[in-house]
Amino acid sequence: MKNYINLTIFSLGIVLFVCGCQVEETQGPYGSDGEAPGPVALEYVINKPGGAVIYYTPPTDVDVLYIKASFNDDRGRAREVKVSQVIDSIVIEGFGKIGDYKITLNAVDRGENISEPTVVDISPLTPPLQLIFPTLAGEVDFGGIKVSYENPLQSEVSLNVVVFDESRDDFVYRESFFTSQASGTYSFRGYDAVKTQFGVYVEDRWENVSDTIYFEVTPIPDDFLDKSLFSVFKIQRDKDFNDYGFNEAQMWDSRWADQWNCGHTNFLTNLPHYLTVNLGTAAKLSRFKMYQRGGSELYKHGNPKRFNVYGVLDVNSLPPYDSNNPNAGWTLLRECESFKPSGLPIGQTNAEDYEFQNKGEDFDFDVDNLVEIKYIRIEVLENWGGINGTVIGELSFWGEISQ
Structure with missing residues (x-):
């Protein structure tokens, strides 16, 4: 009986081995006839x-x-x-x-x-970056240069900046701006107010690069205002930005792109909403950045879309508050409208929108009419979500600080 069982197991093993080999020999890609297809x-x-x-x-x-x-x-x-x-x-x-x-x-x-x-x-026609390059123009700006461009095909490209480094006796790469807009301007900042040689070139997503345009300018003084000096200066009917567990100090804590880190009003009153800030120092402001409340709230909810910015040096010089003219005594510094690179409908965003807002949205003041101020007043006229609420992720200011 023992010999019989061993013989049976051995015979079964041979059968399985043979079957397995046959399956392996005949197996091929599903649906393939094994022959090359005809030409295209x-x-x-x-x-x-x-x-x-x-x-x-x-x-x-x-x-x-x-x-x-x-x-x-x-x-x-x-x-x-x-x-x-x-x-x-x-x-x-x-x-x-x-x-x-x-x-x-x-x-x-x-x-x-x-x-x-x-x-x-x-026979490819002139590539997009070669169409963009002749349109590049640079001019002096606060803390750097402002570059304008035309991109008629709305191609995905980057404008890249190089700066001459005397220690290396050569130009070195500094930063890039990515865009697919048909036209626009972008300011490259953070440079000292000394004569500087800049170069700008265009690069596409296949790493093709254009020639480089060079120019020499002395950036306009552009000092960063110390945010630790900022505080809210409440004027009658100004909105409270401390609602729903948020804190007004989050608007100048150097954090952004986080939907849980912002100043937030309630939803009880119609726009316009007002925010008045004591900057803690007098300055001729050159520009500011407003960062939206980020995360899933970008370009919607209470993020400001259209707003005005006013300034005054001494609040004691203001006339008595008048609800019919709440900005009496204030100097209008700038009418602002937030820009959405993608142009997508409300509730839809893309990577370019996040990239743009993560750098902060720049608003320049008129270089020929700079006013020394210490207090800023923001009047929010419209937000991206069309709601009775205002949220601000972060505020940053630059200018020539008074000594």
Whole structure:
């Protein structure tokens, strides 16, 4: 009996081994016929700035999985683009120079069998960064330079700043600004009020770079006001920014992009809402940043959208408060409107919106009409959420501080 059992187990093992080998030998990719698909048939090409769109007819093989485009770009880098077999075109992007380039199309099936190549000639038009570069213009600004640009194709690019470093006898990279706006300006700041050589160039997401425009300026003095000196100066009918567990001091604690760190009013009174701040020192203000309440509240809720900024040096010089003219005696420094880079509807944001607000939204004062002040008054006329509430994430001020 023992010998019989051993023989049976041995025989069963042989059967399983043979079956396993047969399964392994016949197993293959599901749905693949094991043969290479037919070639891709070219229809036509539409050349675009920095690339092209290739239209084609895919092969009729039922197991085709995708169409692949292979090519070397203008810098000799090997690249591939893949699209589903149900799509009749493929977009080629990322060329930094105009010229003639060859693209190889292949159909690939479920078994990774590759068709015979179809070679296509494309001639990309002037790439976006080369269209942007001639429009760059720089001018002196508070604490740095202001750069303007035109980006008619609304391409995703960065404006990059280099500064001459005497210790290295060369220009060194300092910072970047990312944008997809059709046009705009951006201020690069944080530089001393000494003659400085700046350079600006454009870079796209494929690491193509333009030439560099150079200029030499002396930034306008732009001292940062010490936030530890800030305090609320309550005037009749000013809103309390301490509601719902928030604290007014959170508006100048050097923290932002956090929806739980802000000044917050109640929802009981209609706009306009007023906030008056004692800056603790007299200064000719050059600019300020307002940071929105961040997190999931960005560009909605009570974040200010349209507001005015007033200033006065001595509150004792103000006339008696008049509810019909609550800003009597104050100097209007700036009418402000918050900007949303994406332009998306309320409740929708993208990475560019967060990047923009994380740096703080800049508002400059008129360089030809700078006024010495010590108290700031913010009048919120409209918020992004259209509600009876105001939230402010952070406030920062710069200027020429009085000695």
